Amino acid sequence: MNDSEIPMTGGRVTAGVVRLGDTIRRPITSDRSRAHTLLSYLEQQQFDGVPRFLGIDERNREILSFLPGSVPRELGHFHDDQLSAAAALLRRFHDATASLLSDEDSGTEVICHNDWGPPNAVFVDGLPTGIIDFDTISPGLRLWDLGYSAFAWLDLGNPDYTGDEQIRRLFVFAKGYGLKQCSAAAIAAYAVARQTALALSGKTQGNADMAAWAEAAAKWTVLNVTERLAPTGYGLTARA
Structure with missing residues (x-):
């Protein structure tokens, strides 16, 4: 793993997700064509609440734009x-x-x-x-x-x-x-x-x-x- 890759922990479905710069690299373990089509379509719709699909890297990982912020690890109380x-x-x-x-x-x-x-x-x-x-x-x-x-x-x-x-x-x-x-x-x-x-x-x-x-x-x-x-x-x- 590249030293600049930061493991993204907490995921429950796909292991090996990392952050590289302003992108997320996510191993492709199943057919992701529907998700890629959706994300590309939402970009065309200028919907800003999801990552952008940026392609596939040389290690067959999907490249997504990184959404800055925090992600809760579990359910909890929300006001x-x-x-x-x-x-x-x-x-x-x-x-x-x-x-x-x-x-x-x-x-x-x-x-x-x-x-x-x-x-x-x-x-x-x-x-x-x-x-x-x-x-x-x-x-x-x-x-x-x-x-x-x-x-x-x-x-x-x-x-x-x-x-x-x-x-x-x-x-x-x-x-x-x-x-x-x-x-x-x-x-x-x-x-x-x-x-x-x-x-x-x-x-x-x-x-x-x-x-x-x-x-x-x-x-x-x-x-x-x-x-x-x-x-x-x-x-x-x-x-x-």
Whole structure:
């Protein structure tokens, strides 16, 4: 490794990521053509919240522009301004990707990041301003991505929060995305779907800890959030 290459630690999917000057060098371990197409397209759209794809180096590593800032290593507590900014950035990302869909992507709305949480966010001055890591992108529904994002950013399922507080924070997140409060019920329902899917994935992969965590989070979210956002609770519906 070149002495000027600085290892970027904390990644959970791709090992061997380094910083070289103002670029990130990332080993290519699978087909990255979709991610490269997306990043190039977002550059054409002048979307400034993602790295630029700069090509492939002599060691078959993708070259990405470096986004300055800090990246949280884990989930944690994020205040209202951070939640709102995270949701607003996701909205901008979704809006910018909508026109990239092809006829083969019928039934979808946008390109979903599918892992938009604090560990994939670049913070500047305390707010998330950049999105990184596009290993899991795919065409999908806005709510599918919003469900996972709310799960990650609000840490839904963490019993340190009350149901009332998480419902309030969910309203903040929905508003940050540009939705009315009534959409919080739909986001929460999709959060449970994503938690349940993660639990199943953990079981399939033999990751019992992840499966148990996600399963417990789904049960907590149903009991403390989704059931209370039903029409008999807060007078809300799943309509946007």
